[in-house]
Amino acid sequence: xxxxxxxxxxxxxxxxxxxxxxxxxxxxxxxxxxxxxxxxxxxxxxxxxxxxxxxxxxxxxxxxxxxxxxxxxxxxxxxxxxxxxxxxxxxxxxxxxxxxxxxxxxxxxxxxxxxxxxxxxxxxxxxxxxxxxxxxxxxxxxxxxxxxxxxxxxxxxxxxxxxxxxxxxxxxxxxxxxxxxxxxxxxxxxxxxxxxxxxxxxxxxxxxxxxxxxxxxxxxxxxxxxxxxxxxxxxxxxxxxxxxxxxxxxxxxxxxxxxxxxxxxxxxxxxxxxxxxxxxxxxxxxxxxxxxxxxxxxxxxxxxxxxxxxxxxxxxxxxxxxxxxx
Numbered sequence: 001x002x003x004x005x006x007x008x009x010x011x012x013x014x015x016x017x018x019x020x021x022x023x024x025x026x027x028x029x030x031x032x033x034x035x036x037x038x039x040x041x042x043x044x045x046x047x048x049x050x051x052x053x054x055x056x057x058x059x060x061x062x063x064x065x066x067x068x069x070x071x072x073x074x075x076x077x078x079x080x081x082x083x084x085x086x087x088x089x090x091x092x093x094x095x096x097x098x099x100x101x102x103x104x105x106x107x108x109x110x111x112x113x114x115x116x117x118x119x120x121x122x123x124x125x126x127x128x129x130x131x132x133x134x135x136x137x138x139x140x141x142x143x144x145x146x147x148x149x150x151x152x153x154x155x156x157x158x159x160x161x162x163x164x165x166x167x168x169x170x171x172x173x174x175x176x177x178x179x180x181x182x183x184x185x186x187x188x189x190x191x192x193x194x195x196x197x198x199x200x201x202x203x204x205x206x207x208x209x210x211x212x213x214x215x216x217x218x219x220x221x222x223x224x225x226x227x228x229x230x231x232x233x234x235x236x237x238x239x240x241x242x243x244x245x246x247x248x249x250x251x252x253x254x255x256x257x258x259x260x261x262x263x264x265x266x267x268x269x270x271x272x273x274x275x276x277x278x279x280x281x282x283x284x285x286x287x288x289x290x291x292x293x294x295x296x297x298x299x300x301x302x303x304x305x306x307x308x309x310x311x312x313x314x315x316x317x318x319x320x321x322x323x324x325x326x
Contacts, residue, residue: 003133004052004114007044008106010140014040015099017148020319021180022092029194029230034085036145038078045071047136048109051129052117059120063112070105077101146184149276149316151195153178157313158197172204179229181316183276191234193244197227218291224251229259248284255288259310273317280312 014037021030049071057064077098084090121129159173179195200221202210214221231246242261247254259282268274287306 003137004044004048005110007040007136007140008110011037011041011044012099012103012106013147014145015095015102017145017319019092019095019099020150021148022090022095029192030090031085033145033148034082038082040140041078042075043136043139045075047132048113051125051132052113052121055121055125056113056116060116067109067113070108074102074105146182146191148180148182148319150319151177151179151181152275152315152317155275155315159311161309161311162307170204172202174198174201175203176201180319188234188236188242191231191244193229193231193234193246195229199225199227219251227251229257244280248289250284250289251291253289255285257282257284276316278312278314278316280310280314282310284308284310 014033018030018033018037021033049068053064053067053071057068081090081094081098084094117129153176156177157173158177159171161171174197176198177196179193181193182191184190199219200214202213202219204210204213213219216222227248227250229246229248231244233245234242235245236242242264244259244261246257246259248257259280261278261280263279265277266274267277285306286308
């Protein structure tokens, strides 16, 4: 029964990713990981119904009826969640409730159904189960889901540079930003990233300048508090660094932006947690986002460059679902 238990663990990891994603991605972006999870879970339930629950029913009809009813409820909830996702009304709280229900069901099977099968299944039934499990694992391998990672903002850094008349280069950073990403080393084109930036957290080393940049004269953070980058595709040109193409929503405008991943590595931190670490460069043309202000930055000199250079140090760890508010 080890393979079935491993299937339970994989399903729970996938659902954990989806709960985390449901807080950060819109329904269109959530649709693909949800569909892969749904296909995996349905195939798992089918395998249990055919090769474990059926013989269990002959020996323990009462408990078998209860587990079969739970399977029916899981399938119904899965269908309803899929419908809500398609209708753009799926809430993170719904997914979290489903997680709790599925975990309770898994605990019941692993304390009752699987121990019985390990002791009581006959030789022919075991052979059929092994063949079915082999097909199931091959099927799951084709689904292949890399983990979803959350950017650790406490150990990541987002900075920018632009030309400035007085100081030649104006440098700054954003102290509040984050996002989610998933990197598929086998199929890089299926990788994705979504990043948000709290524009009010800008820090250029001058409180007076920062306040002016936050004002309606430039970022207008009261109307447009966040910038959001969503990838559209990831490409790895031969012999060159990976490039992440996407759309940046900033100051009420949407434009294409390309980010270059100049280095990447994995390491284990002091808590034993694996981290994916990336160095990322890119640039933003402020004219594309209606940021056309050329006035004096509170006597700090004219802002003359349209190109804003972006440099990021990104550290990401496996996503952990948030606790729903309330």
